[in-house]
Amino acid sequence: MEAQEDLVPTVVIEPPSVLRWRTMLAVPLAAAFALSLHIFIARNEPPLEAHSYRLLFVQVVGVSIVLALLRRFSPRLRKWMANMWPIFTAAIVTLAVWDVITVGLRILPLPYFPGPSAVLRSLINDRFLLLDSTWHSLALLVSGYTLGVIAGLISGVCIGWSPSIRYWGMPILKVVGPIPATAWIPLALVLSPSAVVSSAVLIALAVWFPVTMLTASGISNTRASYLDVARTLGAGPGYLIFRVAIPAAAPNIFIGLFMGLGASFLTLVVAESVGVKSGLGWYVSWAQGWAEYGKVFAALIIMAAFFSTIMTLLFKIRDRLLVWQKGVIKW
Amino acid sequence: MVAVSEVDPAALVVRNVEKSFPAPETPLSRRQVLDNISFSLAPGELVSLIGPSGCGKSTLLRLIAGLDSTDEGDLLVGPEPITAPNAERGLVFQDPNLFPWLTVRRNIESGLVARGLLHEKKNEVDEFMRLVGLETFANVYPHHLSGGMAQRAALARALINHPKVLLLDEPLGALDAFTRMRMQDEVLRLWQARRTTMLLVTHDIDEAIYMSDRIMIMTPRPGRIERTIEVTLNRPRQRDSADFLRLRSDILNFLHFAGTK
Numbered sequence: 240m241e242a243q244e245d246l247v248p249t250v251v252i253e254p255p256s257v258l259r260w261r262t263m264l265a266v267p268l269a270a271a272f273a274l275s276l277h278i279f280i281a282r283n284e285p286p287l288e289a290h291s292y293r294l295l296f297v298q299v300v301g302v303s304i305v306l307a308l309l310r311r312f313s314p315r316l317r318k319w320m321a322n323m324w325p326i327f328t329a330a331i332v333t334l335a336v337w338d339v340i341t342v343g344l345r346i347l348p349l350p351y352f353p354g355p356s357a358v359l360r361s362l363i364n365d366r367f368l369l370l371d372s373t374w375h376s377l378a379l380l381v382s383g384y385t386l387g388v389i390a391g392l393i394s395g396v397c398i399g400w401s402p403s404i405r406y407w408g409m410p411i412l413k414v415v416g417p418i419p420a421t422a423w424i425p426l427a428l429v430l431s432p433s434a435v436v437s438s439a440v441l442i443a444l445a446v447w448f449p450v451t452m453l454t455a456s457g458i459s460n461t462r463a464s465y466l467d468v469a470r471t472l473g474a475g476p477g478y479l480i481f482r483v484a485i486p487a488a489a490p491n492i493f494i495g496l497f498m499g500l501g502a503s504f505l506t507l508v509v510a511e512s513v514g515v516k517s518g519l520g521w522y523v524s525w526a527q528g529w530a531e532y533g534k535v536f537a538a539l540i541i542m543a544a545f546f547s548t549i550m551t552l553l554f555k556i557r558d559r560l561l562v563w564q565k566g567v568i569k570w
Numbered sequence: 571m572v573a574v575s576e577v578d579p580a581a582l583v584v585r586n587v588e589k590s591f592p593a594p595e596t597p598l599s600r601r602q603v604l605d606n607i608s609f610s611l612a613p614g615e616l617v618s619l620i621g622p623s624g625c626g627k628s629t630l631l632r633l634i635a636g637l638d639s640t641d642e643g644d645l646l647v648g649p650e651p652i653t654a655p656n657a658e659r660g661l662v663f664q665d666p667n668l669f670p671w672l673t674v675r676r677n678i679e680s681g682l683v684a685r686g687l688l689h690e691k692k693n694e695v696d697e698f699m700r701l702v703g704l705e706t707f708a709n710v711y712p713h714h715l716s717g718g719m720a721q722r723a724a725l726a727r728a729l730i731n732h733p734k735v736l737l738l739d740e741p742l743g744a745l746d747a748f749t750r751m752r753m754q755d756e757v758l759r760l761w762q763a764r765r766t767t768m769l770l771v772t773h774d775i776d777e778a779i780y781m782s783d784r785i786m787i788m789t790p791r792p793g794r795i796e797r798t799i800e801v802t803l804n805r806p807r808q809r810d811s812a813d814f815l816r817l818r819s820d821i822l823n824f825l826h827f828a829g830t831k
């Protein structure tokens with residue numbers, strides 16, 4: 240049937256998951272190598288110092304061997320390993336190189352650049368405080384981001400849809416929007432009794448600008464023919480805005496949401512290091528104050544994981560909501 | 571033709587309609603696009619509108635749909651003047667314009683959703699999907715559809731509102747010759763099944779003769795209806811019958827004549 244053929248190109252045929260021996264052995268070999276390198280480099284250090292770092296590699300070797308044995312039972316596991324193992328290997332090699340540069344050759348000045356084993360130790364020793372800081376950062380980020388997104392969507396839709404709101408709103412947006420939210424910090428701290436509240440507002444402000452901008456341009460660029468079709472189908476303003484203009488603008492809106500997310504990370508960290516007395520940003524500057532650079536790096540690692548998890552989450556949401564664009568979007 | 575009486579049972583009355591647009595080359599002057607257009611459609615009639623590119627066919631359809639307003643003249647559906655778009659007058663464009671963010675089924679439903687009638691008329695959706703042969707594609711997004719399938723979905727989307735008048739602006743213009751002929755039969759089948767009044771804009775003289783009860787020929791600058799031809803051939807029509815071909819050469823001659831005047 241003609242009808243069936245049209246669907247064929249959309250069926251993606253995955254290549255069979257081949258997991259080469261080379262790939263499979265790379266992880267345990269790299270881990271064993273990094274471990275022995277570390278033992279050699281750190282032969283003069285007290286053994287307790289690097290205990291957990293060594294244990295980590297022993298575990299990596301163990302787990303990768305177990306997975307290698309389990310691989311024949313699960314094609315999904317094979318595929319995942321084939322996909323991830325090169326990255327893991329590179330990560331382990333990076334740790335080893337870091338170890339050599341800092342502890343081994345002392346190229347980078349101590350104590351500003353501790354080795355990976357010291358960072359891991361800080362990470363483990365301070366885990367409760369780090370967890371608590373992450374939690375505070377998350378709460379602040381989510382409240383600020385949500386507030387900014389809601390405000391941005393509302394103002395963006397209004398500016399994009401109504402020419403008279405655009406006339407008055409655009410100049411405000413153009414003048415206020417480009418000011419980095421962090422520039423308001425001195426004012427915000429004076430204005431609000433609570434540093435947490437003012438930081439949430441600042442994050443919201445940072446998010447609001449790109450979300451408004453991109454939403455407004457997406458809405459006002461809705462293809463006129465979609466609106467015409469909807470009108471001839473009997474659509475009123477509610478349908479035109481919420482079921483035509485907003486879905487049509489969704490790809491643009493998501494660009495705004497991503498830009499806003501980036502801006503919110505920046506504002507969060509700055510606000511926490513100058514005003515708020517909790518969170519990862521605060522932790523970093525606090526640890527720096529005590530010259531505990533192992534903790535600084537530990538917090539940076541947590542931050543990287545934290546931010547990239549949130550970013551990934553937003554990508555997942557986008558992929559779900561924009562399935563209809565599948566094959567069209569490339570970012 | 572001009573004096574249409576008030577008791578006329580016409581489905582659509584167009585009376586002395588004029589429309590001009592600002593001329594792009596000279597800012598303050600306006601260019602007349604439609605000049606004194608008058609005609610009416612009887613209920614259940616299928617009338618074609620043919621004419622060279624730029625003579626104002628789409629402009630006329632947009633006026634009837636209520637997407638633009640006339641400078642002068644009246645547009646009436648029954649006794650009601652046309653002031654705004656309404657589900658009573660469906661419009662299908664050359665480009666199917668399916669909403670890409672909705673599946674085929676949701677596209678076809680959209681007229682019902684827009685009017686808040688989805689709940690009542692849910693079962694009609696299946697009926698219309700069957701009518702246009704897309705029931706197996708209910709949950710597919712439009713960018714997976716071929717041109718013909720997308721146009722069928724657009725037709726179903728317009729028909730589900732049971733419009734009194736269906737305006738078709740070169741709906742088959744983008745299709746290849748074979749799909750096009752099949753779709754012509756398909757539109758005729760829908761027309762016969764539902765007895766919807768249709769106004770079909772086309773560039774294709776064969777299509778006009780094959781499908782319509784009447785053909786209106788427009789000439790450009792400014793757009794006027796120069797001639798109206800009744801097509802009395804029996805249905806289903808033979809594209810190669812002597813009468814068909816005679817009518818065809820008549821129209822071609824007329825257009826040639828009109829073009830060199």
Ligand SMILES: Nc1ncnc2c1ncn2[C@@H]1O[C@H](COP(=O)(O)OP(=O)(O)OP(=O)(O)O)[C@@H](O)[C@H]1O
Nearest residue numbers: 591592603621622623624625626627628629630773
């Ligand atoms: N919104 C507008 N503003 C200015 N001029 C317009 C507008 N819409 C149409 N026109 C002009 O009106 C004339 C008629 O356009 P229209 O689209 O109705 O032609 P058409 O008969 O549908 O042509 P085609 O067969 O190519 O679709 C054209 O010269 C066009 O430039």
Ligand SMILES: [Mg+2]
Nearest residue numbers: 627628629739
């Ligand atoms: Mg046209």
